[in-house]
Amino acid sequence: MSYSHAHDITRSMHAAGFPVLAGTDAYLGSFTRASPPYGESMHDEDAYIGLLERAMPPYGESMHDELALLVDAGLSTAEALRAATSTAAHAFSLDDRGAITPGLRADLVLVDGDPLTDIAAARRVLRVWCGGIEV
Numbered sequence: 001m002s003y004s005h006a007h008d009i010t011r012s013m014h015a016a017g018f019p020v021l022a023g024t025d026a027y028l029g030s031f032t033r034a035s036p037p038y039g040e041s042m043h044d045e046d047a048y049i050g051l052l053e054r055a056m057p058p059y060g061e062s063m064h065d066e067l068a069l070l071v072d073a074g075l076s077t078a079e080a081l082r083a084a085t086s087t088a089a090h091a092f093s094l095d096d097r098g099a100i101t102p103g104l105r106a107d108l109v110l111v112d113g114d115p116l117t118d119i120a121a122a123r124r125v126l127r128v129w130c131g132g133i134e135v
Helices: 003-015 045-055 061-072 077-084 086-091 119-123
Strands: 108-111 125-130
Touching (some): 003 061, 061 077, 077 086, 077 119
Antiparallel strands (some): 108 125
16 A cells, blocks of 8 residues: 555545554564564574564654654544543543543653644653553
């Protein structure tokens, strides 16, 4: 599937009212459970890690790219941010996260700027909290 095709599908689904989720290709699990030649046939651990580092987008960066692509496909910046947070949490029945609400898991990101007016501001991460603990 080409980018143009994916862009058009996303735009059409959003216009039709379907929930749109933000996704990323930076997922080590898909490689660690892979069948040969990427799984058990890789005996040299250093070569395996090297393969993974070259094969996958860097963690974090691809999600920021995805947010920009969603805005380009017609979502507002707020809708794109929800696609990566509350909409995604709801879609996967993760009822303990996805919003800044008392009683929910405190997974937060402090950024330099306002991603509601400029989605690129989400790239400028200053601090991160996971489960209420700064990391």
